Amino acid sequence: MSPAETVTAFITAIERADLDAAIGLLADDVEYDNVPMGKVHGPQAVRDLLGPMLGACSSIEWIVHRQAAEGNLVFNERLDRFEMPFGWLEVPVTGIWEVDDDGRITLWRDYFDEATYRRQLPG
Amino acid sequence: MSPAETVTAFITAIERADLDAAIGLLADDVEYDNVPMGKVHGPQAVRDLLGPMLGACSSIEWIVHRQAAEGNLVFNERLDRFEMPFGWLEVPVTGIWEVDDDGRITLWRDYFDEATYRRQLPG
Numbered sequence: 001m002s003p004a005e006t007v008t009a010f011i012t013a014i015e016r017a018d019l020d021a022a023i024g025l026l027a028d029d030v031e032y033d034n035v036p037m038g039k040v041h042g043p044q045a046v047r048d049l050l051g052p053m054l055g056a057c058s059s060i061e062w063i064v065h066r067q068a069a070e071g072n073l074v075f076n077e078r079l080d081r082f083e084m085p086f087g088w089l090e091v092p093v094t095g096i097w098e099v100d101d102d103g104r105i106t107l108w109r110d111y112f113d114e115a116t117y118r119r120q121l122p123g
Numbered sequence: 124m125s126p127a128e129t130v131t132a133f134i135t136a137i138e139r140a141d142l143d144a145a146i147g148l149l150a151d152d153v154e155y156d157n158v159p160m161g162k163v164h165g166p167q168a169v170r171d172l173l174g175p176m177l178g179a180c181s182s183i184e185w186i187v188h189r190q191a192a193e194g195n196l197v198f199n200e201r202l203d204r205f206e207m208p209f210g211w212l213e214v215p216v217t218g219i220w221e222v223d224d225d226g227r228i229t230l231w232r233d234y235f236d237e238a239t240y241r242r243q244l245p246g
Binding site for chain 2: 069071077094096116
């Protein structure tokens with residue numbers, strides 16, 4: 001798979017809530033960075049964040065509006081949509097991904113506005 | 124110039140506060156979108172936003188950490204730094220750019236966390 005195909009495989013695994021498939025695409029030293037909220041390192045730490053998120057959603061759609069890849073680097077502009085008990089939560093995001101020569105994701109960094117996310121939460 | 128070179132030319136024009144050179148790289152129908160804050164259209168509207176910004180800064184550095192281009196599309200991960208009377212203001216940003224066949228920028232869209240910017244302002 002090309003780096004862009006690896007990123008697409010990761011996103012489609014998230015969309016079908018297949019956590020094992022998604023985590024299996026990550027390198028041992030992966031960095032997952034939600035820029036305004038902080039970063040974690042390693043597949044287990046990513047699993048610990050994504051598991052509860054997937055469990056809280058009845059449906060997930062990450063719509064890729066634009067994507068460009070060069071070398072091991074992939075950027076995409078997305079609308080990440082999460083169906084929660086209170087309705088759809090939508091976050092406009094730009095993702096930066098790096099994929100190593102073994103086809104494992106070493107960097108997943110999302111830029112977004114934290115308040116845009118928080119103001120959609122109930123209460 | 125390639126689309127990536129056009130984007131670099133725009134950024135270096137901003138860094139030397141050469142507003143005419145920067146605006147000259149924009150298409151008539153350019154969209155400038157600061158995602159959490161809103162968008163404007165057309166070179167004059169961009170000039171009206173950038174002019175006061177450049178006037179408020181004694182120095183500007185936009186450090187490009189990562190960049191990928193594909194077709195007419197350019198993404199970059201940047202740290203935008205503005206030297207203000209109260210010190211350096213720094214905003215982590217991802218930019219999405221589209222450049223038409225005449226070498227003019229038709230889209231400039233920045234994703235960032237608005238609170239990260241606002242909490243650095245005095246008062």
